[in-house]
Amino acid sequence: MYVLGLDDLRIEPLPTTGAAPGWIHKHKATLDPSRGSITVRGGEIDPGDSSSGFRRNVDEFRLDFASCRWDRLTEREWRQFEIAPVEDRRDFTLSLPDEVFRPKVVPAELLSREPDDPNYLRRRIRVDEVVIEFVEDVFSIRVLVAGELPALRVDQVLEDVRRNLGEVSRLEHKVVEL
Secondary structure, eight states: OEEEOTTTOOEEEOOOEEOOOOSEESOEEEEETTTTEEEEESSEEOOSOTTTOOEEOOSEEEEETTTTEEEEOOOOOOEEEEEEESSOOSOOOOSOOGGGGSOSSSOOEEEOOOTTOOOTTEEEEEETTEEEEEEEOSSSEEEEEESOOOHHHHHHHHHHHHHHHHHHHOSOEEEEEO
16 A cells, blocks of 8 residues: 655555455555545455456455555455467457357356446356346456355356357357456
8 A cells, every 4th residue: 555645746655454355456445434444345356366367356445544444344255267369379369249148058047238337348147136237348357246056056057158159250169267
């Protein structure tokens, strides 16, 4: 954590304790003046493992200003994956048809896009009351299983989507857990 000095525009480290979110960006921070704290949610975190890239931050953290202590407010164990071409390709297709994200083996409801969601490359399905979100990235599709599903069920959905994607793109894809 760093602090910007408004008088001299110097950036200085601020020592903190507790369960910090780690290196995070694209997040939202909400000030709570009555508690003397900020709550951080959303965004992406660097898990410190250079092989997997960034992960979505699905938890919430609060920093108390008086003690400079972080507290983790949630402990979501949501699984995240990436579906990408087996070969390192730089011509990955964006704006895939919705049907790519509808599994054929597992019953799933394709959810409509949220009207206030600016990301038109986000698709969501519901499987057994759990939402699975797919976000097209430049070179891959990021997947977030927003709840608890049996591992076999998750594997079936990912395999179906991987196969659907291969049929549309004519490329072989792999699924990697992040």
